[in-house]
Amino acid sequence: MNGNGTARNGFALTAKDLKTDQEVRWCPGCGDYAILAAVQSFLPELGIPKENLAFVSGIGCSSRFPYYMDTYGIHGIHGRAPAIATGLAVSRPDLSVWVVTGDGDALSIGGNHLIHTLRRNVNLKILLFNNRIYGLTKGQYSPTSEFGKITKTSPLGSVDYPFNPLSLAIGAGATFAARTLATDRAHMTQVLRAAAAHQGTAFIEIYQNCEIFNDRAFELFTKPDTRAEWTIPLEAGQPLRFGPDRRSAVVRRTDGLGLEVRRDGADDADVVVHDPGAEDPTYAFALSRIGDDDARHTPIGVFRDVTMPTFEELMTEQVATPEEASHADLEKLFAGNDSWYVGANGLHNTDG
Amino acid sequence: MPITSLTVRALDGLDITRKEGERAKNMFALGLLSWMFHRPVEPTYEYLNKKFAKKPVIAEANTLAFKAGYNYGETTEAFAVSYEVAPAHLPEGRYRSLSGNVATSYGLLAGARRAGLQLFVGSYPITPATDILHDLVRHKRFGVKTFQAEDEIAGVCSAIGASFGGAMAVTTTSGPGLSLKTEALGLAVSLEVPLVVVDVQRGGPSTGLPTKTEQADLMQAMFGRNGEAPLAVVAARSPSDCFDTAIEAVRIATAYRTPVIMLTDGNLANGSEPWRVPSLDELPDLTVHFATEPNGENGEFLPYLRDPETLARPWAIPGTPGLEHRIGGLEKLDKVGTVSHDPDNHDFMVRTRAAKIAAIERTIPPLDVDDPPGPDGSTANTLILGWGSSYGPVAAAVRRMRRMGVQVARAHLRHLNPMPSNTGDVLRRYDKVIVPELNLGQLAQLLRARYLVDVVSYTQVRGLPFRADELVDTLKEVISR
Numbered sequence: 001m002n003g004n005g006t007a008r009n010g011f012a013l014t015a016k017d018l019k020t021d022q023e024v025r026w027c028p029g030c031g032d033y034a035i036l037a038a039v040q041s042f043l044p045e046l047g048i049p050k051e052n053l054a055f056v057s058g059i060g061c062s063s064r065f066p067y068y069m070d071t072y073g074i075h076g077i078h079g080r081a082p083a084i085a086t087g088l089a090v091s092r093p094d095l096s097v098w099v100v101t102g103d104g105d106a107l108s109i110g111g112n113h114l115i116h117t118l119r120r121n122v123n124l125k126i127l128l129f130n131n132r133i134y135g136l137t138k139g140q141y142s143p144t145s146e147f148g149k150i151t152k153t154s155p156l157g158s159v160d161y162p163f164n165p166l167s168l169a170i171g172a173g174a175t176f177a178a179r180t181l182a183t184d185r186a187h188m189t190q191v192l193r194a195a196a197a198h199q200g201t202a203f204i205e206i207y208q209n210c211e212i213f214n215d216r217a218f219e220l221f222t223k224p225d226t227r228a229e230w231t232i233p234l235e236a237g238q239p240l241r242f243g244p245d246r247r248s249a250v251v252r253r254t255d256g257l258g259l260e261v262r263r264d265g266a267d268d269a270d271v272v273v274h275d276p277g278a279e280d281p282t283y284a285f286a287l288s289r290i291g292d293d294d295a296r297h298t299p300i301g302v303f304r305d306v307t308m309p310t311f312e313e314l315m316t317e318q319v320a321t322p323e324e325a326s327h328a329d330l331e332k333l334f335a336g337n338d339s340w341y342v343g344a345n346g347l348h349n350t351d352g
Numbered sequence: 353m354p355i356t357s358l359t360v361r362a363l364d365g366l367d368i369t370r371k372e373g374e375r376a377k378n379m380f381a382l383g384l385l386s387w388m389f390h391r392p393v394e395p396t397y398e399y400l401n402k403k404f405a406k407k408p409v410i411a412e413a414n415t416l417a418f419k420a421g422y423n424y425g426e427t428t429e430a431f432a433v434s435y436e437v438a439p440a441h442l443p444e445g446r447y448r449s450l451s452g453n454v455a456t457s458y459g460l461l462a463g464a465r466r467a468g469l470q471l472f473v474g475s476y477p478i479t480p481a482t483d484i485l486h487d488l489v490r491h492k493r494f495g496v497k498t499f500q501a502e503d504e505i506a507g508v509c510s511a512i513g514a515s516f517g518g519a520m521a522v523t524t525t526s527g528p529g530l531s532l533k534t535e536a537l538g539l540a541v542s543l544e545v546p547l548v549v550v551d552v553q554r555g556g557p558s559t560g561l562p563t564k565t566e567q568a569d570l571m572q573a574m575f576g577r578n579g580e581a582p583l584a585v586v587a588a589r590s591p592s593d594c595f596d597t598a599i600e601a602v603r604i605a606t607a608y609r610t611p612v613i614m615l616t617d618g619n620l621a622n623g624s625e626p627w628r629v630p631s632l633d634e635l636p637d638l639t640v641h642f643a644t645e646p647n648g649e650n651g652e653f654l655p656y657l658r659d660p661e662t663l664a665r666p667w668a669i670p671g672t673p674g675l676e677h678r679i680g681g682l683e684k685l686d687k688v689g690t691v692s693h694d695p696d697n698h699d700f701m702v703r704t705r706a707a708k709i710a711a712i713e714r715t716i717p718p719l720d721v722d723d724p725p726g727p728d729g730s731t732a733n734t735l736i737l738g739w740g741s742s743y744g745p746v747a748a749a750v751r752r753m754r755r756m757g758v759q760v761a762r763a764h765l766r767h768l769n770p771m772p773s774n775t776g777d778v779l780r781r782y783d784k785v786i787v788p789e790l791n792l793g794q795l796a797q798l799l800r801a802r803y804l805v806d807v808v809s810y811t812q813v814r815g816l817p818f819r820a821d822e823l824v825d826t827l828k829e830v831i832s833r
Contacts (some may be wrong), residue, residue, distance in 0.1 A: 075680025
């Protein structure tokens with residue numbers, strides 16, 4: 001067994017140790033490259049031997065991710081990564097299990113597994129690469145594509161209302177929910193770090209640009225001249241002020257339901273102080289809906305981070321350890337408490 | 353027969369309501385049957401007194417109803433006949449009564465123990481398979497991890513994940529659930545991980561007859577996946593045989609790193625019979641050896657380097673340093689396991705996966721034929737070949753034919769894929785081969801295709817098991833042709 005965080009050669013694990021010899025096959029300019037680099041750079045700091053890391057994915061561009069990580073990994077089937085990862089995590093609570101998925105994989109074909117994984121609080125880190133398009137199949141609208149979007153399967157504009165992944169995750173009971181940007185390495189690393197430290201399901205939506213089929217989808221939040229105006233940085237314990245001159249702020253709505261953005265001069269007393277540890281998910285949910293009146297306002301950071309017993313912990317408490325189990329008397333179970341003996345003469349002798 | 357009013361009258365004077373009295377009518381019926389079959393009555397009295405120890409008046413009501421039924425049979429002469437069932441002659445040992453679903457559960461427990469693996473069960477409730485899950489959840493002291501998944505797909509996918517992690521992974525279901533698991537089974541075939549899928553067949557298609565029995569999932573088990581995706585298929589023949597069949601499924605799954613579909617059906621699942629309780633030592637040793645060292649010439653790990661005998665690939669579980677690897681549903685390069693779109697490699701891998709399943713044949717016993725020679729040393733011209741739950745009715749029908757002096761040979765298939773190596777020889781040895789099935793001739797179709805033998809298919813799909821007398825009529829008719 002290696003010491004924590006060391007590669008087999010005895011030196012500390014580095015990003016390079018996590019790279020495979022496989023040619024990375026994403027399109028030039030794809031946001032996935034930045035996510036891969038961020039994950040490979042930050043993982044060694046966790047001190048987890050790489051043989052105890054597992055990456056599980058479904059189908060889609062994002063789901064090629066495990067092939068590029070020199071850890072254990074499964075490239076599964078469309079939408080089922082959370083279910084496959086649940087089985088792995090439950091049977092092997094000693095592992096650090098990561099799910100890599102996309103907006104189509106997680107929210108369309110795999111929606112059921114995602115919500116149930118979240119409500120159970122399985123100890124998985126779920127990275128949802130959201131590019132608001134089906135990329136691998138070359139450009140159809142996805143469950144996060146904006147209403148009216150023109151794609152190959154919606155030439156007159158999509159008539160689907162999109163999911164808000166954060167609202168969905170928080171509504172499903174996520175104990176950790178965050179949003180970050182593939183273009184902001186420092187922020188992404190910070191969020192990954194927080195997710196890794198979380199015990200239970202950590203859900204991270206990563207805005208990731210698809211240059212080929214949905215270019216500039218997140219430009220508003222990445223370009224220097226608009227970024228400050230439309231992103232709301234979430235920092236625990238800090239008032240939710242933002243904007244170029246920090247004149248915009250998140251305040252409680254006057255009708256008492258939810259939160260809203262006030263563009264000019266909110267009083268300090270009215271500005272919401274961010275608390276990702278709020279037990280009641282209502283706050284985090286309201287935060288996730290903040291852009292509804294103006295879809296461009298987008299909180300970035302950790303929405304929710306609360307502690308609850310994990311699914312594996314609760315299950316492990318109920319089940320005997322392999323050592324205990326190997327001594328449990330199976331023959332006694334098989335005999336039951338209502339058996340009888342048949343003697344050498346082949347006839348039934350009742351002896352209870 | 354007015355059982356309800358007879359029961360209520362028998363309980364006259366007890367301090368119970370009329371409704372409570374009516375509920376005891378099942379005991380009136382049991383009493384009547386006990387008379388009819390000359391069964392001992394004491395065990396029933398003991399059972400009732402134990403069951404209703406805290407409610408003596410209910411125990412008394414049930415006992416009185418039972419006696420009333422027994423005495424009714426004896427005094428009214430409403431039935432012209434009664435039957436005496438002679439004690440069965442059985443091999444020496446301790447016996448208990450066991451249903452097919454519990455036998456399956458016990459077989460999985462025993463198989464995992466003999467393999468030295470933790471049992472993981474990912475399942476979704478479905479009739480008539482749910483009782484397997486009901487039983488397995490009670491055995492957490494044996495280290496069984498049960499996961500009631502959000503759907504059938506998550507059931508099998510969680511099992512695949514657990515198998516990758518080194519558990520003996522199982523998913524249990526019935527026909528419609530197997531349909532939902534289809535894509536994931538293809539993944540398991542491609543990943544080449546051990547997995548046992550129990551399909552307790554019921555009437556289909558679609559929701560069909562959930563509480564009735566059928567054998568119509570054979571083709572689904574054999575071929576119900578996209579691409580060339582062979583896996584092993586075994587079928588239990590009786591309730592207690594579900595135990596041995598489950599162990600055999602574990603053996604094949606672990607030794608060949610393959611999904612195995614174990615077919616039972618509603619009739620076996622809910623039926624019970626005496627079962628000789630085995631000791632663990634007499635069960636096969638299925639010890640699994642995980643890969644611990646790199647297997648490549650240059651110190652690398654090759655996840656698809658195969659055992660030359662079984663063609664099984666190494667089972668290297670997470671946590672093992674130096675054996676990190678990625679596997680998936682995309683076609684893999686031979687030995688190396690990385691993604692490959694090479695035409696020749698794909699052709700090779702498809703054929704190799706098929707050859708691996710075919711190789712299982714070498715470790716299964718030949719098809720055993722029951723064909724006792726007649727007084728003149730002659731053997732039968734007609735063979736009746738069953739699979740699954742037709743075992744009991746076929747055996748009874750053949751006994752009756754032989755009592756009538758008609759020679760009939762009998763054989764029964766446990767392994768449906770691959771089949772025993774002598775199957776074709778056995779089929780060709782007889783002038784006529786009758787294959788009774790509770791479907792429209794699925795095994796018959798397989799046999800004809802594979803062995804070019806024109807078997808006679810006898811089928812029923814009424815949701816009920818075969819009756820021996822129907823099989824006798826069929827045998828007579830076919831023999832007289």
